[in-house]
Amino acid sequence: MKKQFNLKVYLISFCFLLLIFSLSFAQKIETIDGVRVVHNGKSGKWGGNPKLSLEFVKTIGELETEDENLAFHMPSDIIIDSKGYIYILDSGNHRIQKFDSDGKYITTIGNKGQGPGEFYYPLSIDIDPKGYLYVSDPYNQRAQVLTPDGKEHKTILFHKTPAGVIKLSKSGNMIMGSGSGVLSFGLGGMSENQGQPGLIKVAGPEGEILKDFGQPYDYKNVPLNRMGNQFHFTIDNNDNIFVSFDFQNRVEKYSSDGKLLWKSDRKLNYDTDPAKAKPGKERRSGGSISIESPQINRCSNGIAVDKKGRVWVITLKRQIKEEESVQTSVRAMRTAGGDRSLNFSYDGNTDVTETDMYQLEVYAPDGILLGKLPLNQFVDDIRIEKDRLFLLDKMRGAQYYEYKITEK
Numbered sequence: 299m300k301k302q303f304n305l306k307v308y309l310i311s312f313c314f315l316l317l318i319f320s321l322s323f324a325q326k327i328e329t330i331d332g333v334r335v336v337h338n339g340k341s342g343k344w345g346g347n348p349k350l351s352l353e354f355v356k357t358i359g360e361l362e363t364e365d366e367n368l369a370f371h372m373p374s375d376i377i378i379d380s381k382g383y384i385y386i387l388d389s390g391n392h393r394i395q396k397f398d399s400d401g402k403y404i405t406t407i408g409n410k411g412q413g414p415g416e417f418y419y420p421l422s423i424d425i426d427p428k429g430y431l432y433v434s435d436p437y438n439q440r441a442q443v444l445t446p447d448g449k450e451h452k453t454i455l456f457h458k459t460p461a462g463v464i465k466l467s468k469s470g471n472m473i474m475g476s477g478s479g480v481l482s483f484g485l486g487g488m489s490e491n492q493g494q495p496g497l498i499k500v501a502g503p504e505g506e507i508l509k510d511f512g513q514p515y516d517y518k519n520v521p522l523n524r525m526g527n528q529f530h531f532t533i534d535n536n537d538n539i540f541v542s543f544d545f546q547n548r549v550e551k552y553s554s555d556g557k558l559l560w561k562s563d564r565k566l567n568y569d570t571d572p573a574k575a576k577p578g579k580e581r582r583s584g585g586s587i588s589i590e591s592p593q594i595n596r597c598s599n600g601i602a603v604d605k606k607g608r609v610w611v612i613t614l615k616r617q618i619k620e621e622e623s624v625q626t627s628v629r630a631m632r633t634a635g636g637d638r639s640l641n642f643s644y645d646g647n648t649d650v651t652e653t654d655m656y657q658l659e660v661y662a663p664d665g666i667l668l669g670k671l672p673l674n675q676f677v678d679d680i681r682i683e684k685d686r687l688f689l690l691d692k693m694r695g696a697q698y699y700e701y702k703i704t705e706k
Contacts, residue, residue, distance in 0.1 A: 325337065325338050325667070333559070334665065336563070336665040338563065338564040338565070338667035340564070352701040357697045358700065360697060365403075370395070371389075371390030371391050373386055373697070374692065377423050377425050378686075379429055380429065383404065384399065384401070387420055387422065390642060392416070392417045394407040407444065408420075425466070430444065432464055434464040436461050440454060440455050440456060440461070441464055442454075460476060462476035465532065467500075469554070471501060472503075473498060497510075497514055517577070519592075521578035522577050525545065526545045526575060527545075528544040532602050535605070537553075538553060538554060540603055541601065542598045542601035547563045549598075560664065568616065576592055577592050578593075597614055602681055605685070608663065609662075612658060612673075613656070613659045629641040653676055654672070656673040677690065
């Protein structure tokens with residue numbers, strides 16, 4: 299009798315644990331206004347057995363170095379050409395650093411300024427099939443196209459619409475998003491949001507805006523609208539666009555013509571309810587602007603897609619601790635003559651480079667969460683090139699980590 303009782307207890311306990319386990323990765327899929335919406339559990343379909351692993355290859359860049367070619371300041375983007383050469387956009391030093399596939403320094407392209415082949419805190423870099431480099435230079439209100447050897451090919455002006463991050467589609471158009479890197483007030487406007495334009499813009503070869511799409515969330519507050527709608531995006535080989543929001547529990551996929559194909563969210567360890575966000579403040583004094591940032595939980599720091607169409611998202615497991623925190627201070631000035639001046643600096647503990655705060659989430663091409671891979675460093679962005687994955691530590695290590703993606 300006692301054995302039967304114990305067996306029942308074991309069975310009930312096993313079923314209960316099985317239920318909890320299944321709920322942790324179960325997905326709820328629904329259709330809302332004709333759009334597939336996936337609500338993911340915490341662990342994903344792989345559970346505790348991910349089907350992928352990352353093999354560390356090398357780092358490029360070093361904070362404490364006497365080699366000025368490796369001493370990056372605010373690196374912001376990376377791209378690899380067809381020959382395997384690596385280009386790192388060293389934004390704070392207003393230059394592009396070119397390396398071979400082993401990470402050996404080759405040459406420097408550009409310097410600080412407003413002339414041809416010069417940059418002022420450039421934001422993003424991409425490369426076309428001919429090897430021409432497209433550099434987003436938003437504080438000069440332009441994008442520059444450089445030849446493979448780094449010489450000026452043409453300049454695309456963006457006076458009305460800040461270029462922000464630029465990625466090239468296979469069709470030859472430029473996909474643009476203000477994203478997480480450009481200060482719009484430095485480009486001439488802190489005005490109220492008028493009509494909530496689309497987050498993603500498609501521009502033709504000469505910068506003409508062809509369309510925009512992507513619905514921002516209206517927080518009913520200018521600083522919250524600007525911060526809460528920050529995002530990262532990437533493009534796959536079929537010109538589909540993937541978006542992850544920094545402060546909203548939203549991962550989205552769009553077709554090349556801007557149609558929303560699916561939306562995905564997941565269970566997080568913290569709250570991202572927009573209604574609980576605390577607004578910031580903006581103050582103007584003469585030609586300077588000071589901003590008190592809104593208080594809102596961050597959930598994502600980047601997105602990439604691999605050659606199999608899987609979507610990789612850098613996600614926070616928890617919010618940052620005070621002893622880990624580093625703040626970016628920005629002084630933006632505009633003279634009576636219209637000239638702009640920006641100065642970036644970091645405040646906080648930049649010596650802490652390791653943390654358990656970040657992880658990589660891997661989604662199937664249909665928005666279902668497959669699994670997670672832990673990380674042990676600070677991560678500010680991600681880029682995937684073929685079977686290589688690059689993670690950016692922008693503020694603390696000022697370097698890129700390179701990994702090889704391995705199928706198990």
